[in-house]
Amino acid sequence: xxxxxxxxxxxxxxxxxxxxxxxxxxxxxxxxxxxxxxxxxxxxxxxxxxxxxxxxxxxxxxxxxxxxxxxxxxxxxxxxxxxxxxxxxxxxxxxxxxxxxxxxxxxxxxxxxxxxxxxxxxxxxxxxxxxxxxxxxxxxxxxxxx
Amino acid sequence: xxxxxxxxxxxxxxxxxxxxxxxxxxxxxxxxxxxxxxxxxxxxxxxxxxxxxxxxxxxxxxxxxxxxxxxxxxxxxxxxxxxxxxxxxxxxxxxxxxxxxxxxxxxxxxxxxxxxxxxxxxxxxxxxxxxxxxxxxxxxxxxxxx
DNA sequence: CAATTTAAGGACTTTTTTATCCTTTATTGT
DNA sequence: ACAATAAAGGATAAAAAAGTCCTTAAATTG
Ligand code: FES
Ligand code: FES
Numbered sequence: 001x002x003x004x005x006x007x008x009x010x011x012x013x014x015x016x017x018x019x020x021x022x023x024x025x026x027x028x029x030x031x032x033x034x035x036x037x038x039x040x041x042x043x044x045x046x047x048x049x050x051x052x053x054x055x056x057x058x059x060x061x062x063x064x065x066x067x068x069x070x071x072x073x074x075x076x077x078x079x080x081x082x083x084x085x086x087x088x089x090x091x092x093x094x095x096x097x098x099x100x101x102x103x104x105x106x107x108x109x110x111x112x113x114x115x116x117x118x119x120x121x122x123x124x125x126x127x128x129x130x131x132x133x134x135x136x137x138x139x140x141x142x143x144x145x146x
Numbered sequence: 147x148x149x150x151x152x153x154x155x156x157x158x159x160x161x162x163x164x165x166x167x168x169x170x171x172x173x174x175x176x177x178x179x180x181x182x183x184x185x186x187x188x189x190x191x192x193x194x195x196x197x198x199x200x201x202x203x204x205x206x207x208x209x210x211x212x213x214x215x216x217x218x219x220x221x222x223x224x225x226x227x228x229x230x231x232x233x234x235x236x237x238x239x240x241x242x243x244x245x246x247x248x249x250x251x252x253x254x255x256x257x258x259x260x261x262x263x264x265x266x267x268x269x270x271x272x273x274x275x276x277x278x279x280x281x282x283x284x285x286x287x288x289x290x291x292x
Numbered sequence: 293c294a295a296t297t298t299a300a301g302g303a304c305t306t307t308t309t310t311a312t313c314c315t316t317t318a319t320t321g322t
Numbered sequence: 323a324c325a326a327t328a329a330a331g332g333a334t335a336a337a338a339a340a341g342t343c344c345t346t347a348a349a350t351t352g
Contacts, residue, residue, distance in 0.1 A: 121257070
């Protein structure tokens with residue numbers, strides 16, 4: 001469903017949110033440890049997310065990645081399409097040239113419903129809200145570190 | 147959602163079903179043309195599906211791939227997990243060691259519903275039933291060939 | 293300003309997925 | 323038995339995804 005890059009990206013951004021709730025910036029290394037992901041790969045993904053304004057970054061001592069008010073509106077949908085593109089939400093699931101209502105593929109009518117469901121799930125909560133749940137202990141980002 | 151191999155596989159098997167409805171065996175080349183997929187790759191996928199008993203095959207003149215009564219029970223779920231494995235239905239969508247109700251990842255509760263939805267969609271119709279819809283002209287396997 | 297810290301950037305390697313090609317084996321019809 | 327046909331199998335190639343490493347640039351602190 002999601003690429004590895006996307007899985008790491010989701011966990012990393014939620015972790016950044018968790019830390020930013022208490023005003024802390026976090027470095028790539030710390031993030032990688034806490035979301036159980038390879039550090040250099042995670043750094044690459046974050047680099048990209050900074051360019052796409054999903055998170056902010058600051059170089060130098062006490063720098064790191066962070067989020068603030070300006071990032072509050074983003075949902076998983078924004079994050080997923082930033083990393084994996086929107087192939088999950090658009091195009092034919094069987095690879096036909098285009099998804100078409102007039103000439104549907106055998107999966108079309110059912111896939112359409114699933115896609116709406118996926119879209120709904122990815123937009124119903126902001127990344128910040130997901131971080132609050134991690135903060136509460138309702139959900140976790142890794143099985144290694146609480 | 148589905149790998150290329152799986153997309154080709156789904157279309158190929160439905161095409162085999164369509165042809166088998168009128169008693170015809172079909173060769174890999176014909177299949178590849180009608181589902182708009184690379185021929186040697188499609189042949190490899192079918193080879194695998196024969197080993198896994200999702201379709202039958204016959205060598206020699208007038209041979210090819212076919213399905214019969216013994217294949218009638220198979221659904222997309224069987225086909226998809228034969229090709230892509232069941233990563234789509236099991237395991238944690240964020241890559242945590244295991245999907246767990248007690249220590250859920252941030253997506254767990256929503257993903258679970260989506261997964262049930264996907265599973266339902268993949269099991270509600272048999273491959274044969276999907277082929278009947280193609281036969282009717284309700285759905286298509288390619289944009290190139292009616 | 294110098295030293296240190298941390299992200300950014302680019303080149304590179306490895307693994308997986310996608311795709312092709314060629315040889316062998318089984319089957320059929322003559 | 324023989325030629326023709328079509329799948330099976332194995333080896334290889336190309337492309338994409340995943341992952342690493344090293345150098346550069348920016349910011350901070352003293
Ligand atoms: S035509 Fe295939 S998903 Fe719409
Ligand atoms: S724990 Fe991640 S999907 Fe269940």
